[in-house]
Amino acid sequence: MSTVDAATSRRPRWATAGGIRVLFRERPIIPLLGMLAMLVVLSEVIRPGIVSSNWAGVMIRGAVPLAILAGCQTMTMLTAGIDLSVGAVASMSGFLVATLVADTGLPLAIVIALAICAVVGFVNGIGAGVFRVHPLIMTLGMSLVVLGLANVWQLIRVQTGSGVPSGFRQLGANMMFGFVPVNLLLFIPLALLIMFTLNRTGFGRLLYAIGDNETASRLSGAKSWQVLTVLYVISAVLAGIAGFLYSGLTNVASVTLADSALLPSVAAAVIGGTSILGGRGNYSGTMVGALILTVISSILSSLGYPEAVRQILFGSMIVFVAAAYTRITTD
Amino acid sequence: MTATVTSSKPTTGTRRPVGTVLRRNGWTLGLLGILALLLVITKIIQPSYGPGGVQGLAISVLPLALAAVAQTCAVLARGIDLSIGSMMALTSVVSASLMEDRSEGFAVLVVFGVLLLGLAIGAVNGALVAFTRVPDIVVTLAMLFVWAGCALLVLSTPGGGSAAWLSSLSRGPFLTQWIPRAAVVLIVVIAVIWIPLRRSRLGLSLYAVGSDPLAAFRSGVSVTRIKIFSYMLAGLFSAIAGLSLTATTGIGTPVPGPYTLLSVAAVVLGGVSLAGGRGGVFGPVIAVVILSLIRTDMTFLNVDTNLATVAQGLILVGVVMVGSLIQLRRDR
Numbered sequence: 327m328s329t330v331d332a333a334t335s336r337r338p339r340w341a342t343a344g345g346i347r348v349l350f351r352e353r354p355i356i357p358l359l360g361m362l363a364m365l366v367v368l369s370e371v372i373r374p375g376i377v378s379s380n381w382a383g384v385m386i387r388g389a390v391p392l393a394i395l396a397g398c399q400t401m402t403m404l405t406a407g408i409d410l411s412v413g414a415v416a417s418m419s420g421f422l423v424a425t426l427v428a429d430t431g432l433p434l435a436i437v438i439a440l441a442i443c444a445v446v447g448f449v450n451g452i453g454a455g456v457f458r459v460h461p462l463i464m465t466l467g468m469s470l471v472v473l474g475l476a477n478v479w480q481l482i483r484v485q486t487g488s489g490v491p492s493g494f495r496q497l498g499a500n501m502m503f504g505f506v507p508v509n510l511l512l513f514i515p516l517a518l519l520i521m522f523t524l525n526r527t528g529f530g531r532l533l534y535a536i537g538d539n540e541t542a543s544r545l546s547g548a549k550s551w552q553v554l555t556v557l558y559v560i561s562a563v564l565a566g567i568a569g570f571l572y573s574g575l576t577n578v579a580s581v582t583l584a585d586s587a588l589l590p591s592v593a594a595a596v597i598g599g600t601s602i603l604g605g606r607g608n609y610s611g612t613m614v615g616a617l618i619l620t621v622i623s624s625i626l627s628s629l630g631y632p633e634a635v636r637q638i639l640f641g642s643m644i645v646f647v648a649a650a651y652t653r654i655t656t657d
Numbered sequence: 658m659t660a661t662v663t664s665s666k667p668t669t670g671t672r673r674p675v676g677t678v679l680r681r682n683g684w685t686l687g688l689l690g691i692l693a694l695l696l697v698i699t700k701i702i703q704p705s706y707g708p709g710g711v712q713g714l715a716i717s718v719l720p721l722a723l724a725a726v727a728q729t730c731a732v733l734a735r736g737i738d739l740s741i742g743s744m745m746a747l748t749s750v751v752s753a754s755l756m757e758d759r760s761e762g763f764a765v766l767v768v769f770g771v772l773l774l775g776l777a778i779g780a781v782n783g784a785l786v787a788f789t790r791v792p793d794i795v796v797t798l799a800m801l802f803v804w805a806g807c808a809l810l811v812l813s814t815p816g817g818g819s820a821a822w823l824s825s826l827s828r829g830p831f832l833t834q835w836i837p838r839a840a841v842v843l844i845v846v847i848a849v850i851w852i853p854l855r856r857s858r859l860g861l862s863l864y865a866v867g868s869d870p871l872a873a874f875r876s877g878v879s880v881t882r883i884k885i886f887s888y889m890l891a892g893l894f895s896a897i898a899g900l901s902l903t904a905t906t907g908i909g910t911p912v913p914g915p916y917t918l919l920s921v922a923a924v925v926l927g928g929v930s931l932a933g934g935r936g937g938v939f940g941p942v943i944a945v946v947i948l949s950l951i952r953t954d955m956t957f958l959n960v961d962t963n964l965a966t967v968a969q970g971l972i973l974v975g976v977v978m979v980g981s982l983i984q985l986r987r988d989r
Contacts, residue, residue: 462921463925463974464977466921467971469970471966471967472970473966589739596795635810638806638807640802641802641806644802645791645795648791649785649790
């Protein structure tokens with residue numbers, strides 16, 4: 327990769343303040359990890375003895391589904407889009423499996439749920455790619471459609487009852503060896519796949535190209551509507567998978583389960599250094615961003631403040647982190 | 658309309674093309690046509706629909722219409738304000754908790770205080786956007802949590818009260834039974850704040866910053882100041898929307914309603930470009946009325962409310978698709 331060469335060639339200048347700035351700009355993951363470390367220290371200061379392997383496991387377990395949703399945002403933001411339907415899609419897929427599993431068995435239920443997610447993503451992609459509807463509006467409209475249909479489905483299925491399948495509960499909530507979350511088994515390959523796609527494949531490069539300069543990418547022969555359609559299908563399927571983990575983690579199947587994760591998923595991607603204007607960002611930063619948000623909310627809940635104060639502090643910290651990050655990484 | 662056309666000479670790129678003006682008005686006129694059609698349809702499927710129905714419609718539309726105006730102010734300057742719902746909740750609980758069991762005269766003070774509060778919290782949003790250089794959507798997303806938290810601090814559960822004169826402003830008819838007071842309030846608010854602004858230097862700057870910040874900067878417009886100003890306007894209209902919530906419900910509710918995302922939808926349906934600098938407040942307001950009327954019609958037809966949500970989403974997507982198709986064909 328060219329960035330690696332650039333970084334190594336600049337190595338002698340690291341000693342200066344300007345050099346550190348250059349380093350931070352080219353390796354935005356470093357200040358992010360620093361921020362995460364500071365938050366971990368802060369947790370330990372506020373509640374001495376709280377930081378342990380078990381605590382880390384709980385943090386990671388909570389961050390994983392958020393990181394998947396934030397992955398949807400990262401990829402769509404790279405093309406200067408956004409996917410506001412991830413909350414509704416994730417809730418819908420978790421709910422759908424929970425209501426179907428008794429009739430169809432787990433594998434078929436998962437296939438049906440993910441297929442429906444893919445259809446939603448396909449419509450998003452066609453709307454954003456072919457009809458050039460602003461992705462914000464397209465995905466917002468589709469989230470209304472998904473929520474409404476999920477509610478209708480809930481009324482139809484109300485008599486059969488529903489329960490989160492035990493497989494999801496083990497996957498979403500259990501720990502291996504006491505402190506390693508089981509959901510990492512799903513997440514690590516998924517994350518590697520996302521990073522590989524973004525960094526090493528033509529599709530990933532097209533995402534960056536379209537977000538950076540759509541006209542230039544079109545003139546270079548990129549068919550942006552095809553790329554966007556595939557992108558939004560991937561995004562919706564990822565959201566569906568995150569929905570499985572959410573329903574397993576909370577042992578709740580509800581049509582609004584993951585709605586509250588929508589805005590944090592955007593925040594995680596932005597804190598992780600993905601530009602909402604497109605063309606800049608990567609998934610490793612997003613994962614750290616999701617961890618940062620999870621640690622922040624855990625700090626806030628361990629302080630024992632009322633909900634009101636927690637919300638105020640959460641919002642302020644997002645602004646603060648995003649502002650600090652912008653200041654550090656741009657001139 | 659014809660006057661505009663006849664007075665126009667062949668336009669060049671430097672002048673504002675008449676076609677743009679026509680197209681913008683065309684969108685609003687089209688929306689008005691749809692609204693008229695919908696009213697006729699409503700009357701057909703529910704022959705008893707009359708003054709009472711229109712008043713109910715106006716009351717239910719008022720907060721969202723004001724939220725749409727607030728969103729328009731932010732979007733015109735190439736921003737977006739995701740904290741509108743929270744600002745409405747905050748201003749609503751502040752006004753409701755201050756007005757409870759107090760004199761009618763004191764309520765007048767409260768109203769002015771709340772309007773100032775709206776300007777102030779809007780200024781905080783705007784200053785954060787302008788000075789941190791973090792994208793608008795992220796800052797206002799974070800401020801959504803902050804203002805919602807503040808609202809919970811003021812009132813942890815729905816409560817408070819509304820002054821009688823404030824409530825009567827939004828309820829009941831005006832002059833004839835066909836004109837609801839809520840609609841008059843909406844028109845007066847827009848006429849007093851928006852129309853003078855639109856014609857002023859500030860309003861022009863707002864559009865200039867929205868259509869091309871760099872060009873605006875080079876023409877001597879302070880982009881930072883206009884950006885903050887646009888968010889102050891959004892805050893002011895959110896405060897009015899919050900007051901209208903207090904007035905129509907009689908209490909203050911600390912949990913934000915679904916106003917933020919619906920306001921974005923209404924703005925886009927109303928023909929305002931999310932890229933900024935194009936559109937006005939009338940389109941979004943008519944779009945809000947249309948969305949609400951469609952919901953009413955579906956209730957009359959005994960359609961499941963969930964399907965009404967689906968229809969709302971499909972209409973949103975469909976109308977915008979048609980709009981961008983027209984745009985694409987024009988560009989070709």
